[in-house]
Amino acid sequence: MTTNKSVLAWIEEMKNLLNPDKVVWIDGSEEQLEALRKEACETGEMIKLNEEKLPGCYLHRTRENDVARVEDRTFICCRDEKDAGPTNNWKNPQEAYQMLFDIARGSYKGRTMYVIPYSMGPVGSPLAKIGYEVTDSIYVVLNMSIMTRVGTAVEEVLGDSEDWIKGLHAMCDVDPEKRYICHFPEDNYIISVNSAYGGNVLLGKKCFALRIASYLGKCEDWMAEHMLILGIENPQGEIKYVTAAFPSACGKTNLAMLIPPESYRNKGYKVWCVGDDIAWMRKGPDGRLWAINPENGFFGVAPGTNEKSNPNALASTKKGTIFTNVALNLDDNTVWWEGLDKNPPEHAIDWKGNPWNGKESTEKGAHPNSRFTAPAKNCPCISSEFNSTSGVPVSAIIFGGRRATTTPLVYQSRDWNNGVFVGSIMASETTAAATGAVGVLRHDPMAMKPFCGYHMGDYFGHWIEMGKILGDKAPKIFNVNWFRLDEDGKFMWPGFGDNFRVLEWIIKRCEGKADAVETPIGYLPRPEDINLEGLDMDMETLKKILTVDNEKWTAETKEIEEYYKIFGDKLPAELRAELEGLKERLAK
Ligand code: GTP
């Protein structure tokens, strides 16, 4: 336990507010965690899985009404409503505190208050930041212990400093009508009530590492982004790092752990995973942009994860993992989800807790947003730089979304500002990662629509500013789309491991070693610039997904014009100029 006065004062305040029967400080020891796992199994909060097949693994089911992030109940509470911007819900901070404290008051009665000191980023890294989360959920403690670095070592690094983030989580009655996920960027405060699901309650993740951190980044000249980080090693042993921002459930974990196609592996190419969801990036002493992954584990989408699509993710879940809302196979006490294999269990319990026969049932065994919480160190391709306190240098930044039409497989922006424009016009079909309709096209600039803690127009301005700070050392910016569909609704690009073929072109472009054709939207590879060796794909299809459809893009510019209106005079002039430039080039 710490002697930090600011921490102790806040914990005292929380005790008085929440009225727990007892207070437990999480020290990060295996002993303490093991005792908590036992307790959670005794109360039914978690189910211990087959120790031989899945050592140290557990299953947890949330309430049926608590299975994803709730964007309509997520708020930015800053003094001036204008600072939250058009893409966020806003509440007045004083009113929000009052309402949330009223909801949480006394709700720990008869329960334990767990105090979790945690570091986002390697403990002691100059790029890392520290938070405290109080919670009444063992599930949260155990997940935070996988997803972040927790315990005494963190408190030692913090010392007497007041530079830390407050996080209050209270399960209350898990009442969806009283569920609120609130952020106070001006106070470094997060309050989450009436949920017990992932992104709503593991406060280090989306709440801190993106919503609060994006605001801090703007104030302190760095960037907090919804990006994976991966290293690509060539046969000479040189490693180049790229980051990629895709919206939720659009392929970050898959790309981050990709296994190159056989022809590349034979030549000696390798991919190393640094992170699968969040990147914190800052200008380094050498002038380049350096990135760390603030997390310590993967909170990955389970459905669709299998031996073929993502063997590294699957391997990561084989020990010390918590599964949430997947099916329980009663025959051998293991787990199953749609897309794991073609052999669903007959004797099983579905994610809702009901008996389930996977061979006969038309219902899903696992929720589409069911997840695994796996320690990063389990990943067979984890980067040797994963714990590096200085991070890795970024050569390229990739944007991407789920677009059935219009957006080609890959293109390179004309320059940094044009790249910022490319990120700002990102649109993607919605997924099960948030509640609401799935498959609806919506704008999701830089994949940050649900995660930007301040005015999105100012955020664009911050990107433009970072370009000035980085100058000619700025990473090159690209856009990809793995999700083009043909007339029959089939994916036109094989995706997954074969995405390496696109990464190769991207890296070569960064090194000035690959050709491209200039189009109105940016630089595209010629079909012959994408290596199809060992791939059963016809040139015609590749040509189609490497074509810029003038008509569709002209319609897109009209749509962007409309969308940009929501930012009013906060839209940087640079982006307005980029849009005009695109319109002109398309009209030629
Ligand atoms: P969050 O954890 O929500 O941020 O999601 P994510 O961006 O990490 O997405 P993830 O890698 O878990 O992939 C989500 C879904 O997209 C899975 O069902 C994958 O099977 C599918 N997917 C991922 N990569 C590809 C791809 O290259 N092609 C196709 N067709 N599907 C993909």
Ligand code: SPV
């Ligand atoms: C996402 O939705 O982008 C996730 C899952 O990574 S959650 O932690 O729930 O936000």
Ligand code: MN
């Ligand atoms: Mn995510």
